[in-house]
Amino acid sequence: MSLHPELSAFLDLVEEGRLAGRPPLHALSAELARETFEQASAGLVWAWPQTQQVARRELTVRTRDGASLALRLYLPEVAGAQPWPVLLYLHGGGYVVGSLDSHDGICAELAWRTPCAVLAVDYRRAPEHRFPTALFDAEDALLWLVAEGAEHGLDATRLAVGGDSAGATLATVLAIQAAQAPQQWPPIRLQLLCxxxxxxxxxxxxxxxxxxxxxxxxxxxxxxxxHYQRTPADRLDWRFSPLLCEHLQGAAPAFVGLAQYDPLHDEGQAYAERLQQAGVTVTCRSYAATHDLLRMGAVMPGVDQVYKELASHLAQALAN
Structure with a gap:
């Protein structure tokens, strides 16, 4: 299936900017790349009414090394039995860019549509904090959820993990670890990997x-x-490259959403196949879109249907 004309037009605008002298992210410093990414993210914001019916709470927790870690809790403003099932969400951005704000719309949509609570993690980014700091922050947020979530109306026994791009990678690792060491980690009902x-x-x-x-x-x-690696050898660590993990048995069921026009498409598909070979229940969808699909609601039609599908799988997995 070909790209939607409106998305193609958007890509043409991006290319025009490049030809006019706007440098790509990889030509910038990490600090400037983050500023550029946030500015571009502001232009991708869509004003769907659902997002206005979600309450946001800013939280702070302490990491294992004493750092302050910001979390954002999304709670749907609809009548529902408390406590809420919860999705632990990790944003994309290649471990270098991205933030709670750049992915705010994704979390709000999933919270409202499912409905469920969404706990987003502002993990520390590279190169100031290299592998495996982002993963450790995700782990610490998960442990906080188990220990303290009930005080915020959350049911950690009905838990999903998810994310997009690099955030989805972190989510895969949490799901694998939960299967490999159930005495240390809470059971996970779904891994939502975009x-x-x-x-x-x-x-x-x-x-x-x-x-x-x-x-x-x-x-x-x-x-x-x-920027994320300490040395090139880190790329062979399955926590950096989950496709290299030899033991995927027992991992939570997975919804894997891929973009057909994405350099990451084939490795995402390969991971879905590896999960299936390990006996994991997998739903894999490939959409006629580019990377960053979930933030393209203002650019192309059809994103609304993607969210409906994601929310449907979440709701089924988190049901009592």
Whole structure:
């Protein structure tokens, strides 16, 4: 299926900006890349009425190394039995860019549509904080949810983990760890993985075919990975590249949403297949879109239907 004309027009505008001298993220410093990403994110905001019916609470927790970690809790303003089931959500951005604000719309939509609580994690970013700091922050947020969630109206026994892009990668690791060490981690009912990065150790057909011109470029991916890693050997660690994990048995059921025009498409599909081979129940969808699909509601039609599908799977998984 071909790209929607409105999305193609958006990509043309991006390319015009490039030709006019606007540099790609991988040509910038991390600090400037974050500013640029946040500015671009403001232009992708869509005003769906559902997002106005979600309450937001700003929370702060302490990490294992004493740092202050920001969380944002989304609670749907609808009548419902308390406590709420919860989705622990990790934003994308290649571990370098992205924030609670840049992915606020995603979390609000999922909270309202499911309905469920969504707990978003402002994990620390690279290169100031390299692998595995982002993962440790995600783990600490999960442990806080188990220990303190009830005080905020959350039911940690009805738990899903999810994210987009690099955030989805972190979610895969949490789900694998929960299966491998159930005495240490809470049971997870669903892993909601949207265009995850699953193997930073090699290239694929899609990473070469959609190398540039489709929003996320392979050069930018390499820039992200080089900022996140401590040494190149980190890319062979399954917590960096979950596709390399040898033991996926017992992991939570997965919904894997992929974008057809995305350099990450093939590795995401390969991961879905590996989960299935390990006996995990998997629903895999491939949408005629580019990377960052979930933030494209203002750019192309059809994103609303994607959210309906995501919320439907979440609701089923988190039901009593």
């Amino acid at each position: 265009y995850p990065t699953t193997d930073a150790s090699r290239s694929t057909v899609s990473s070469e075919l959609f190398d540039e011109g489709y929003l996320l470029e392979s050069a930018t991916l390499e820039w992200f990975y080089s």
